[in-house]
Amino acid sequence: MTAGSMDPQAQCSPGRVIVPDAEAVAQLRAAIPAWFTTDGHEVPDAPAFDRLGELDVPCVLALGERDVPELVRCNEEMARRIPGCRLVRLPGSDHVPTLREPEAVVRLVLDAASRAR
Numbered sequence: 001m002t003a004g005s006m007d008p009q010a011q012c013s014p015g016r017v018i019v020p021d022a023e024a025v026a027q028l029r030a031a032i033p034a035w036f037t038t039d040g041h042e043v044p045d046a047p048a049f050d051r052l053g054e055l056d057v058p059c060v061l062a063l064g065e066r067d068v069p070e071l072v073r074c075n076e077e078m079a080r081r082i083p084g085c086r087l088v089r090l091p092g093s094d095h096v097p098t099l100r101e102p103e104a105v106v107r108l109v110l111d112a113a114s115r116a117r
Contacts, residue, residue, distance in 0.1 A: 024099055052081035059085040060112045062105060064093030071095065086112075 059082045063075045079087035088108055093100040 024096060027096075027099060049078070049081075052078060053083060055082050058112060058116050060088060060108055061085055062088050062090055062093075062097050062108055064095055064097050064100065065089050065091045066094040068095070 061075055061079045061082070063072060063079075065072070067075075076087065079085045090097050090101050090104055093104075098105050
């Protein structure tokens with residue numbers, strides 16, 4: 001399968017059909033080639049998830065409430081494992097909060113940057 005043949009309109013989970021808007025489709029199609037830059041660099045069973053408790057930096061995790069339930073649960077668990085993590089729920093977002101709620105994402109980034117100084 002080549003980058004150009006991947007369809008970002010595919011279903012994310014069984015029984016759940018996603019009807020994306022044209023802007024989301026265009027942005028996802030533009031991003032697909034970058035997804036292949038990690039080819040050959042993946043680490044099987046990477047220990048990152050189990051090492052989240054080692055983070056010693058301010059963390060904010062933005063969670064799209066409309067994301068796939070499995071990913072919502074995974075992000076909630078990540079936030080629990082990261083010491084002092086601030087979990088922010090974005091009710092109008094799915095997996096792409098930068099597209100769905102860009103102003104909220106900008107506020108979160110600016111707030112996190114100001115706290116880190």
